Amino acid sequence: MKTSVALCTYNGEKFIRQQIDSILDQTKKVDEIVVCDDGSTDSTVSILDSYQEKHPELFKIFINDENLRSVKNFEKAISLCQNDIIFLCDQDDVWLSNKVDVYCNFFQENLHISVICSGGFALDEKNNLLDKLSIWDAPELLKMNGRELNFFEITAFLRNLATGATMAFRKEFKAQIIPFPVLDNFHHDEWIALVATYQQKFYMLPGKYIQYRIHGNQQVGGIFMNRTNTSQKYLLDYFSFNSFNGNFRTYRKILRSLKNAVHKFSVMQKNSDFQREMIQHLQVLASQKYEAKKNKVKKEFPIQSIFIK
Structure with a gap:
């Protein structure tokens, strides 16, 4: 089982050495590192x-030759990778030394899974x-709290838990995801997780295998919060989704996420027959979920729900 790393860079001189060194220091050595630089003007x-x-x-x-931006730059890097397992990689994180070994062992033992990811430490x-x-x-x-865990519904209707910096997938899965849809505030890792969870080919490892960098210039944030x-x-309440154990403020956020999902799937590009069928199905599901949740909120919070736009 040979491995490729799809690394995208753009003005990453501050942290790129530390990231690359952590890739080279893996207990299971990688076989290929494909780097697509998006027009850096520093020493990257x-x-x-x-x-x-x-x-x-x-x-x-x-x-x-021109700035592709993150989504299309990763599409290019992935398309150039040749090996069995493709690891996505940001330019500013640090990999734990056993990451590649753990991921490859999981893929070897779970042939029905095409995409995996993990958590990470804050750095x-x-x-x-x-x-x-x-x-x-x-x-x-x-x-731990006996709540339902449905990665498909979480990914499709709430928010993406599968961060690209922790993601790897089988080479054969490229045909399912490329080309990536282009949509404001919709990223490549969310698309990959969406397709994989829809097909029931996704798994999130319970461990943490990267140190995820927090800094002022990162393109996507909102991963971490204070431990309170x-x-x-x-x-717990937000990601329970189908339970009804939270306060009105939490459910208002869930309604907003569902409304955004309805819009997202209504305008999303459909680049193949498979994508067209999947996205149309998701649009119907999102609308049904939104109406059901809205009616539930109105029943449980009759006064507060008057003020929902």
Whole structure:
């Protein structure tokens, strides 16, 4: 089982060395690192070139003629990967040394799963590990409290738990996901998780295998929060989804997420017959879920629900 890493870079000189070193330091060595740089103007490319000089058999570096932005840059990087298992990689994180080994062992033992991801530790700009609660803790909280855990409904109608920085998938799965739809505030990792959960080919590992960097220039945030009872209760109530154990504020957020899902699936690109069938089904489901939840909220909170737009 050979491995590829799809690494996208853009002005990443501050942290890129630490990320690449952590990939090279894996207990199970990777076989290919495909880098697509999106037009960096700092020293990122020269840093990449120095690694390619040391490991010419490992690195394949591509410099985009125009800025593709994150989603399409990852699409390009993934399309260029050749090996059995493809790992997605951001430019500013740090991999734990056993990540590739654990992931590959899981794929070997679970042939019906095409996409996996995990949680991660919070890391600040000065390489300090932070004691934070994250959205990745939601599945364990649900299990501990006897709540239903439905990754498909969570991904489709609430928010994506499968962060690309922790994601890997089988080479054959590329045909199901490429080309990526282009939609405001909709990212490649959410699309991959959506297709995989729809097909029941997704699994989230219970461990943490990266240190996820928190800094001012990252494109996507909102992963971590302070470790408080209030935060835990919010995660538990919000991601329960089909239960009704929270307060009005939580359910208002759920309604907003469902409304956004209805809009998202109504305008999303459909690039194949499979995508067209899946997205149309999701649009119907999102509308049904929204109406059912709205009626439930009105029944449970008759006064407050008057003020919902």
